[in-house]
Amino acid sequence: MHTEPTRDAIATLVHDFYADIRRDALLQPVFDGAIGDHWEPHLARMVDFWCSVMLSSAEFKGNVYGKHMALAGIEPEHFRRWLTLFESHVRRLFQPEVAEEFMAAARRIAASLQYGFFGRLEVA
Template structure:
């Protein structure tokens, strides 16, 4: 394994990942229309915000300033199947973009956030799909120490 692969991603790599993921979302028959309604012509702003978000989550940059739950509660017509598809695309894109140890640094929090959003949006009696629980469990293995990039 190349040691560089075991390093946390750079800001540029996070931006490329975000662009690639949301390119997949926009092209997706299930998610594309939902995002088109919610984002309209504001894709550049959304991509910048999501890059800040994932930089904050993965690198601890604290650049993202927002309330994730409140933003999602505003969305109309979102169902469990949308979360399932979002997770499927997110995991596939992360696995394609990064070494598995690095991809897990994105997927693990994404799954936890998805669980919280679903419960917040659909109510506490909503049942998170078993496959989603199993996927999260598979990412909860012991975490390797990833090095940060030197300046």
């Protein structure tokens, strides 16, 4: 269990988490539709993204909101499932305090995207 987020620990999180996404009946079709065969570049971008969020590394450059708003068919259940899977991985890999930091960031991001999709917060 990691006591602090490091690039290596974040890479493990990202790869383990997205391996579960790719097996998940609800989320897999959404992600495959958006990512197609470009999983490796996506995983590298997600490592950069979470390093930027958790380590203030500023490695990620991109428009998270715009990319997600271009997706069709997103429902509140997608957010619930994503957050549940993500939480299970951060709690397995990190000490409770660090896991809570990850979850606080994930909830903020999810809230922003939910306002974009639904005009309101659907998942707390």
